[in-house]
Amino acid sequence: MDTTGRKSFLLFGYLGGRNLGDDAMLSGFFSAAPEKTDFVVLARDKDEVKIPTNRTVKVLAANFFEAMKQIIRSDGVIRVGGTSFHDEYKIKSNLRMKCNYAKLMFMYLLPWLLRKKIAAIGIGAGTPLHWWTKFTATLSFRACRLIIARDRASARILNNLTGGHNVLAGVDLAFLDERDLCNRTMPGVIGVSVLDLSPFMTIGYGSQLDFWEEVIKRTAERSAGKELRIFAFKDNDSESDLIIAKELERRMGGLFDQVSVVGYADGLERILNDMSACDTFVATRYHSAIFASLMGMKMVIVPYNEKLLHLVDDLAISPEAVIDLGHWSRTQELGAFEPTYVNPARANDLPVRVSDMRHAIAKFFA
Incomplete structure (x- = not known):
């Protein structure tokens, strides 16, 4: 934990995996997060993480021991976008699935035990079918101080898992990216x-x-x-x-x-x-x-x-x-x-949800 007065937060998710969608979500997150905050990013490949030049960010290779060390040092932990705890894809080994979800649950429960701030921002959710998926997801998300779903369907599922515990129907983090996405349409x-x-x-x-x-x-x-x-x-x-x-x-x-x-x-x-x-x-x-x-x-x-x-x-x-x-x-x-x-x-209430999401993120860091 920083002693200079600046707070430090640990970010994790599908980061550094050579996926433009994940890069866009991280960019959108930084556009909404306060500038006078330090961040540590756990990444699959630290050389592939794109960081804005106006940010103080340390990027580290993701592994269990590094995660544990950074959780202890941080003021809080944030899951940045993506879908976790789902049964959408066939997993070759049931034991492998249980181990992966146990490690993911650790990312939520250790900071909760240490009384850190925990958030899952811009995340998606599918209805968990396997009992282990539901168990680990429920414990993990109930540890969060703030959950912002990327769509209304995910918000309903997360509300069912947590009993309505601090779940906000938001948007995908890419919607928060402030770059100019103008259309220069060329016919054909x-x-x-x-x-x-x-x-x-x-x-x-x-x-x-x-x-x-x-x-x-x-x-x-x-x-x-x-x-x-x-x-x-x-x-x-x-x-x-x-x-x-x-x-x-x-x-x-x-x-x-x-x-x-x-x-x-x-x-x-x-x-x-x-x-x-x-x-x-x-x-x-x-x-x-x-x-x-x-x-x-x-x-x-x-x-x-x-x-x-x-x-x-x-x-x-x-x-x-x-x-x-x-x-x-x-x-x-x-x-x-x-x-x-x-x-x-x-589109429906999307602009309102963008505004509400920015407000909720600012409140979490306050």
């Missing part, structure tokens, strides 16, 4: 964020490529598309969007005047700049949908994960813009869809 430019859908659809790899090709063709027909920009938001050892992006670049080369791939290594600023020129955007990665909505462009949603459907609800996106993955899995045919303009400023 189609953008698509891709990922390997095979873990989420009962189809083979070849059929998945057929799916992407059909989605892009159909979108281009509706928008007189002449240029295709393929975005790979995630690129790490366990999951890389670049593999399928490069394959689609080869496949679609004869259908557009120009096809390009923009990946994680190009940086968030380059990706946002190239996205802003798109006339229509096919959003698969969660944060690509957020960025496209903030730019006010026409969108199509590929909801590989339930969190995208929660975002569709929060942004009041027309169901016509949502592609039915289940229909393709069953029939190998693409159902009807229509690109739709999105304006977050008019």
